[in-house]
Amino acid sequence: MKIAGIEAKKVVLPLAKEFRISLGAVANFEAVFVKVITDEGLFGYGEASPFAYVTGETCETVIDAISYISKALTGLDPFSIEAIHRTMDRVTARNGSAKAAIDIALYDIMSKAAGVPLYKFLGGSQSNVETDMTISIDDPQIMGQEAKDLSNSGFRMLKIKAGGNREADLEAIDLIRKNAPNAHLKIDANQGWKPAQALEMARAYEKYGVQSIEQPVPAWDLDGLAYVRRHSPIPIMADESCFTPQDAFKIAKLEAADIINIKLMKCGGIYRALQICSVAESAGIPCMVGCMMESRIAIAAGAALVASHPNIILADLDSFVELENKNLATGGFEFDTPVIKLGDASGLGVETRLFE
Numbered sequence: 001m002k003i004a005g006i007e008a009k010k011v012v013l014p015l016a017k018e019f020r021i022s023l024g025a026v027a028n029f030e031a032v033f034v035k036v037i038t039d040e041g042l043f044g045y046g047e048a049s050p051f052a053y054v055t056g057e058t059c060e061t062v063i064d065a066i067s068y069i070s071k072a073l074t075g076l077d078p079f080s081i082e083a084i085h086r087t088m089d090r091v092t093a094r095n096g097s098a099k100a101a102i103d104i105a106l107y108d109i110m111s112k113a114a115g116v117p118l119y120k121f122l123g124g125s126q127s128n129v130e131t132d133m134t135i136s137i138d139d140p141q142i143m144g145q146e147a148k149d150l151s152n153s154g155f156r157m158l159k160i161k162a163g164g165n166r167e168a169d170l171e172a173i174d175l176i177r178k179n180a181p182n183a184h185l186k187i188d189a190n191q192g193w194k195p196a197q198a199l200e201m202a203r204a205y206e207k208y209g210v211q212s213i214e215q216p217v218p219a220w221d222l223d224g225l226a227y228v229r230r231h232s233p234i235p236i237m238a239d240e241s242c243f244t245p246q247d248a249f250k251i252a253k254l255e256a257a258d259i260i261n262i263k264l265m266k267c268g269g270i271y272r273a274l275q276i277c278s279v280a281e282s283a284g285i286p287c288m289v290g291c292m293m294e295s296r297i298a299i300a301a302g303a304a305l306v307a308s309h310p311n312i313i314l315a316d317l318d319s320f321v322e323l324e325n326k327n328l329a330t331g332g333f334e335f336d337t338p339v340i341k342l343g344d345a346s347g348l349g350v351e352t353r354l355f356e
C-alpha cells in the first residue's frame, strides 16, 4: 500500500462562548481536516488544530506545511510510520499540528487495514476514557456557576484556567470549591506566573484540595519549573514546556514536573506521543493527554491514545463538547458524560463530509 495523496481543508466555526486563558482568547473554532488517500482506495482522516500562542501555527501555515510534506510522503507505505516521521522532520522542523494531522490519518489507515479500532491497534484493551471539563477565565461568579452546572451534568474532574489576575483567580477557586465540593480540581496557569508567584499561588490553592498545577511558569523556564516543583505543596504538570520526547527527557532529568501533559498538536501525533509517554514512564512520571480546540477526529485519536497506555492516567479531552451538533465529523466514540466510549469500528471510526 502506498500514500497516493493528501488533501487538507480549513474549517472555521464561531464558538458559542469565547474561550479565555492567560495567553489570550479564542473566538472561533479553526482547524484543518486532512484526508490521506492510498493507492488501494483505503483512506484516513486527520485533524490539525493549531494554536498560534502555543505551537506557532495557524490554519494557513498548516496547509502550507502539509503541501510541502505531502510531496515527500507520496509513494511511501503508510505503515512506515518511523520513516514517515523522519521524512516530515527533514521537510520542516516543528509544525506539530500539521504533522499530527497526517500522523492521525495514517494511524486511521493502519488500524483500518488491520481491521481493529485504533485503541486496540495501539495495544489498548479498554475503551472507556473519562475526561475532565475546562472552565475558562471569566468573572469568578460565572466560573463558580459553571462549576456547579458541570458537576450537576456529571463531570467529576474540572480544570480551571488561571494565571491572570491573582485576586480573581483566588475568588474563582473559592466559589468553584463551594459549588463543586467533591470535584477533582486542576489548575492551569498557561505560563502566567514567575516562579516565586507560582509558589505563592500554590500555597494559596492548597486548602482547596487542588490536585495539580499545570504550566505555572513560562515554557522556556525549566529551571523555574523545577524550582516550583521542589517547593510546591501541589503536584506540578508540564504542558507548554514539553513538545518532544527530548523535552520530556530534560524535564525528567531536572525533576521539573510530576506529570506531563501530552498533546498531539504539540508533539506531531500519536507516534511521538507514545515516545514521550515511554520516556516519562521510564522516569516514573505519569502523563495526561490534553487537547487544543479539537473536534471529533483529533479527540478520537487522543482518547485512543489514553486507552492504550497505563502511564496515561488523566484525560483532558473536552473541546469537542462545544462543537457537538455542528456535524463537522461524526462517529469515533459516544459521549456519556463524563466518559468517552470508543467504538468498535475499525480505525478511528470517524466520518466527515468535508471532502465530498
Ligand code: MG
Pocket: 188, 190, 214, 215, 239, 240, 261, 290
Ligand atoms: Mg495546559
